[in-house]
Amino acid sequence: MSSQAQPAVAADLRPWTDPDATPFISVKGVSKRFGTFTAVSDVSLDIYRGEVFCLLGGSGCGKTTLLRMLAGFESPTEGKILIDGKDMANVPADRRPTNMMFQSYALFPHMSVEKNVAYGLLREGKSKPEAMDRVAQMLKLVKLEPYAKRKPHQLSGGQRQRVALARALVKQPKVLLLDEPLGALDKKLREETQFELIRIQETLGVTFIVVTHDQEEAMTLATRIGVMTEGEIRQIGEPREIYESPNSRFVADFIGSVNLFEGTVASLNGAQAVVDTADLGPVTTTAPEGVSVGQTVTLAIRPERFALTRAAPAEGTPNTCRAMVRDMGYGGHISSYRLKLGNGRIVSATQSNRLRDEDPIMWDEEISITFPPPVVRVLTR
Template sequence: MKSLGNIRRSFAPWADPSAKPFIAVKNVTKKFGDFIAVDDLSLDIYHREFFALLGASGCGKSTLLRMLAGFEQPTSGEIVLDGQDLAGTPPYRRPVNMMFQSYALFPHMTVEKNIAFGLRQDGMAKDEIAERVLQMLKMVKLEKFATRKPNQLSGGQRQRVALARSLAKRPKVLLLDEPLGALDKKLREETQFELMDLQQSLGLTFVVVTHDQEEAMTMADRIAVMSHGKVAQVATPAEIYEAPNSRFVADFIGDVNIFDGTVSAIRPGVVEVAVGEGFTARTATPETPALGNRAGFAIRPEKLRVTRRPPTDASVNASTGEIWDIGYLGDMTIFHVKLKSGQVVKASSLNAVRAVEEPFAYDEEVWVSFDENAGVLLKD
């Protein structure tokens, strides 16, 4: 059975028609005066899912998260969590906890007191608090830092304290608002995998808001790509990347080359689009557009081949071009190639060996080609 990309775990309740969502957002709209932050949005999130809300600033993702937390109330629509309508339920009565981007730690309290704060507010017994705090410290590997204050910790350690405090009350859902934004690149990458492992070991539902595509692609079971208060597509990371449902999603996620053309041939499961001077893109697709219709075709840079010799069949999925720019990134090399049609495309090549016998040069004439199942026909 073929899959679009690798999968982290065999977990897909959204594919089971009998599965009930743990969080159901039903036709929710949120207005601030005349401004519509969230626009008639519906969304299902399942128990034990790591779900990401991804989008540019102002798309409504943080507003939706704040409505889940209870800090904002929907103008219309409803939010149901584990069968309970959350309308009118204050934040402190909801079985959720939120980890803020700023971490919001108390600077005058030690690590252990920061973690224990919510438990004390709930009136938990002292011995139970001590046991729970110890569990949380072990979980985030900060036992040696229990008596330190936030200003004595690194950014990564403060992030772990905030996470431990958020999880100490054992919420049904953990909401994370740009949780890794303050960390440097290397630490952020390490923490992404730690969060994934932690979420699976605890068996909780995580909902994370981020504008970082790589972060969402790495951590989430599914991603909701948002734009102007609406959901553009909800799917697994591989489906979002390999089978975007629109031009917006294709362009928003990762690097992509998009061609505009006209449908020139149709066969069962295959469509050809004339996209430039002497350049026809043939792609396997279940879509059946009408002959002569305008169509878009998208293909990722890593799926383009740059060669000196023409492919075996140069009549489709191939074009001549001229190398305009070359970027060496260590693990890969990026080529900007101006095709015969005049369009400049981006291609990437993995540097699998240390030395290249005949490296490409600027202004060199080359062929750009790709396989039939490498690109995707765009609906709009």
């Protein structure tokens, strides 16, 4: 995954770790049904002031419906939503302390950049001098001052995205809701804009709730991530926690690349377990609480956790096996491998090119794989 550059709240405050901290937004048992279809099912979560919280999931998982309920565009079938301690049940969208930035940006094509940004302020009755002063501050923040008189069609995709962001922020909402905000940008521009979003959020201190299907985007932006599927949130955690310690097979498989192996717990010795697998043989690992001998479990190992060597590991080294290199690809900073195990199973591995010598492992070589016990995640669901 890409390296993370998270807002200061993630490292400095982390209020979600304090049981006495008061959430800024509380979603309590919220469900949304459209006829017989349940789009959101009994979702509860707390979001704290100053967070960049990402709702991550595939198409149709319910993340945008949840965002629209926060915005007031949809009403929950069950449950309630509180923002800054106030129940939003009877508060219309235009009276909520939120603003929404849509995936399409929805800019007015006949208006200049500054008029697009000023539109909401003027509609709510702000004087033109006051509105334009605030617009100027916002255009400076998003680095669009030289483009104030241009029309949207005269801007690049990244510039239009920043106009939409400025328009959403100029009304000084307490919460900014962003629906796939970077989806229309190419990969390089998307990566650059992620850091711009973080800079702007840190400057203003606004709480961001971001809907995205892009795992790397969520990992880069978020203080915490809520992984959604089928209308439910399957796990909430900081990016490192979600990636390194998934709580289920679904989350492990959805976030990044992973190798999954079925096995049976053969023995337990305190927190240490030995799991028999058809693919890797006996695997030594750390077992979560509640695991019992004879239980069927899934082992999750990230590709970068496999160490690849030509030489056989020292005798007694846990978790080793032999494999044949079937495919490899050079990716600049890493090389990716598809390895065939003794029983024919294909697994994925990656190796940093910073660690490679002048004689790298190549196609059709037989090599050793090692993976220390702590990198093996045992999943029971």
